[in-house]
Amino acid sequence: MAARVPSAERGARAPSAQRPGHALSREFYCDAELFEREVRRLILRHWHCVGHHSQIPEPGDFFTTSFCGEPLLIVRGQDREVRALLNVCRHRGSRVCTQESGHARGGVFVCPYHAWSYGLDGRLRAARHMPDEFDRAAHGLKRFHTRIIEGLILVSFADSPLGLEHVEAALAGSARAYGWAEAQVAHREIYRVQANWKLAVENYMECYHCGPAHEEYSRFHLYARPAPLNRAADERVRARARELGVELREVDFFALNARPGQEAADSARSALGEGAVSGSEDGRPLAPLMGQFSDYDGGMTFFDVGLTSNFLAYPDHGLIYRFVPNSVQSTDMEVIWLVRGDARAGADYDVGRLTWLWKVTSLADKRIIEVNQQGVNSRFYEPGPYTPMEQHTRRFVEWILAELQ
Numbered sequence: 001m002a003a004r005v006p007s008a009e010r011g012a013r014a015p016s017a018q019r020p021g022h023a024l025s026r027e028f029y030c031d032a033e034l035f036e037r038e039v040r041r042l043i044l045r046h047w048h049c050v051g052h053h054s055q056i057p058e059p060g061d062f063f064t065t066s067f068c069g070e071p072l073l074i075v076r077g078q079d080r081e082v083r084a085l086l087n088v089c090r091h092r093g094s095r096v097c098t099q100e101s102g103h104a105r106g107g108v109f110v111c112p113y114h115a116w117s118y119g120l121d122g123r124l125r126a127a128r129h130m131p132d133e134f135d136r137a138a139h140g141l142k143r144f145h146t147r148i149i150e151g152l153i154l155v156s157f158a159d160s161p162l163g164l165e166h167v168e169a170a171l172a173g174s175a176r177a178y179g180w181a182e183a184q185v186a187h188r189e190i191y192r193v194q195a196n197w198k199l200a201v202e203n204y205m206e207c208y209h210c211g212p213a214h215e216e217y218s219r220f221h222l223y224a225r226p227a228p229l230n231r232a233a234d235e236r237v238r239a240r241a242r243e244l245g246v247e248l249r250e251v252d253f254f255a256l257n258a259r260p261g262q263e264a265a266d267s268a269r270s271a272l273g274e275g276a277v278s279g280s281e282d283g284r285p286l287a288p289l290m291g292q293f294s295d296y297d298g299g300m301t302f303f304d305v306g307l308t309s310n311f312l313a314y315p316d317h318g319l320i321y322r323f324v325p326n327s328v329q330s331t332d333m334e335v336i337w338l339v340r341g342d343a344r345a346g347a348d349y350d351v352g353r354l355t356w357l358w359k360v361t362s363l364a365d366k367r368i369i370e371v372n373q374q375g376v377n378s379r380f381y382e383p384g385p386y387t388p389m390e391q392h393t394r395r396f397v398e399w400i401l402a403e404l405q
């Protein structure tokens with residue numbers, strides 16, 4: 001029997017043509033033009049976490065990164081402000097800083113091409129042999145809106161960025177209790193995934209796949225089970241956190257809380273299995289307790305900001321989980337492990353033990369996301385229905401469709 005003409009080929013390009021309660025159609029994962037539209041109309045309008053402020057503690061400290069192909073230079077100025085500068089020279093467009101991270105000697109960045117030099121705030125300091133009338137003030141590095149909330153460096157590429165009130169409230173009820181403003185980076189890892197960014201985020205948003213794909217995670221994280229089974233355990237960790245005087249507040253899923261003109265954020269608590277207190281191989285502690293925690297509460301907190309920035313907090317360590325779209329079928333997942341600011345590697349924690357769980361989990365995710373992409377590349381792929389365990393993914397997708405319309 002001849003196969004029917006695939007639905008994706010029948011021009012389901014418009015977001016409104018998507019079938020409610022079903023996965024997105026092929027072009028959302030395969031069409032380079034649609035990806036470009038998403039970048040311009042959706043992704044760059046939002047706030048994105050690029051790292052933690054402990055990565056650049058002193059004036060002159062910097063790191064470089066990129067987002068949707070935009071090269072960024074994140075630098076702490078003499079005034080201690082953290083700025084996100086476009087790492088593109090105002091002369092003929094060379095990258096200015098070619099190092100991954102470091103300290104700007106003499107407080108300047110010198111372009112490797114013709115040596116125009118820029119201050120830590122991006123202002124053009126010197127341009128060789130330029131005529132007297134050349135307006136230096138008009139040729140500083142482009143700068144994007146930057147905010148630090150609870151130690152997280154957030155960047156928006158928009159001219160008038162979305163408000164951050166909702167984000168501040170969500171992080172005050174989550175990251176703050178875990179002392180993230182006083183944390184330090186213990187380790188970073190980047191996983192390049194040959195898949196569309198939405199497949200990567202959609203995968204992060206559901207734990208329907210955790211049973212089959214993450215034996216290690218599922219051992220101690222009750223989130224891997226259907227929600228109704230966890231109610232009593234989740235309630236127990238909430239009560240325990242209250243006993244410990246930890247100020248945690250849950251904020252309903254971001255898509256429902258996003259107000260017009262405001263960036264979206266959410267936070268949710270989840271219980272660990274019997275006897276487990278942290279995200280380790282054996283459920284045992286990994287590092288010194290953080291923030292308001294004087295003891296373990298047997299739980300963890302997920303929180304999320306905008307489209308691409310996700311976070312997990314255990315009482316003794318945390319993770320920044322960043323999704324960085326590169327192109328229509330390339331996405332970086334950057335995982336940044338946080339520990340208490342005064343914890344010493346080797347003495348207070350072991351990096352191998354600390355990172356074990358989320359390394360195996362991220363590698364497994366990379367594998368299943370890439371296999372997902374290979375499947376949806378088929379012209380005959382037809383989106384199927386979401387299950388009750390994929391409701392966050394469903395809402396995420398609905399949110400994106402609404403914003404694209």
Ligand code: FES
Nearest residue numbers: 089091092111114
């Ligand atoms: S491109 Fe940077 S100085 Fe010429």
Ligand SMILES: [Fe+2]
Nearest residue numbers: 203209214365
């Ligand atoms: Fe996963």
